Amino acid sequence: MCYDRYVSICKPLHYGTLLGSRACAHMAAAAWASGFLNALLHTANTFSLPLCRGNVLGQFFCEIPQILKLSCSHSKLREFGITVLSAVLYLGCFVFIVFSYVQIFRVVLRIPSEQGRHKAFSTCLPHLAVATMFLSTGTFAYLKPPSLSSPSLDLSVSVLYSVVTPALNPLIYSLRNQELKDSLRKLVTVSSKAINSLFCFRLSQSSAV
Template sequence: MNSGNQSVETDFILSGLFQYGQMDIFLFVAIAILFSVALVGNVILILLIQVDTRLHTPMYFLLSQLSFMDIMNIITTVPKMATNFLSNSNTITFLGCEIQTFVFLVLGGTEALLLGFMSYDRYVAICYPLHYPVLMNKKIGWFIVICAWASSSINALIHTLYVFHLPFCRSRIVNHFFCEVPSLLPLVCQDTSQYENTILLSGLIILMLPFMAILASYACVLSVVFQMSSGKGQARAVSTCSSHVIVASLFYITGLSTYTRPHSLHSPGQDKAVAVFYTIITPLLNPFIYSLRNKEVIEAMRRLLV
């Protein structure tokens, strides 16, 4: 118990994504550029949806929520990583690490659930267009978003409180570029195998179930689309669905790789590489794949510029 209390007063040290070689400086600049593009792309998308009344539909409302989560996601991890690299000081306070873990879990879980709900929106719009105003409207959109935020926040709070009440009595070096539950468990000086089963269960519920819902929804969408007579419409639908599935797969598979693997199979180098995908790459791709390739969004951008 004393070791647990003592750990509260001690800062953690993040090993970071980069060291200080020439190649690492190049990678840091590349990450900074990706961060900037992701930030600008998601901000532009939110502004377009807010300004253009033609985009005030449930689908674009969910897209704006996704962009907001992506912005918060990259802000939660990348600036701290950049600050540590530039200042050559990799420390983070116990409270700061706890807050970062909680916020990241909330955002990641909410995005995972929201992506699943977004596939439901496309499923209803294409398979049941006449029932769309009833099955998917503004109230239902808000209900979906509130449920995603609430359930993810409860899950994140439980895991964060539990992990940070464990006794950290080993090295204070977190072998990661931000505070994440799997990277903190090696610092705990008691058996965490039972808790790892809880992480596995949470990962399967929050990540696997929405992912399966996405695959099922788009399978139904494609079955309906292939019954259409328009070859151009079929090609467009296949292109859109495949793009969405690829980006969603990137998010879910990398997340499942981190949160459903046993602790013994984790490798710090692999964990860092995988984390780059769901903290930087996915927020970068989402606005382009889900919206900026969309004809309605492009037209809205033209109207705004003109």
């Protein structure tokens, strides 16, 4: 999404060339492959850990830091390896996002009309806000000191980067589509009319009784 914003604002005349179907397929394949590799390494490491402190987690899913708390082995080396791997992936995404948005803001600030600048910023800021939330909460979940760890805090942070962020993505990006806005408006209108009709029908029935 960051690259899409970069191309659409900084190189609009080359949008069709730089973001054709093949380029999109390559980017999607790279994202899936890196995510699969990361998940595979985490899963293999998790299944190789000997657990001696029970099997009950204070989370709604098997998050790595919570599983490490149940391990009875000296897992500092494993934990360091997982942290380094996650940090490399996070840092790569972070550097790419920062570089792209620096270029975007440089172009946007040179737009003469205030309306054009506002439109460009309104296009970019939702993605930037969601990406910042995901990266900050994920980094905090994995790199926070043990002294800050508590069940409620761990659960809240995990919900933010694993549930809230993916839920916000389709909502934020899809609602910029005018056709989807019109369909959603029609759905709300039809639903409200149906509710009003049902309410009037029930009211008439109760009056008749």
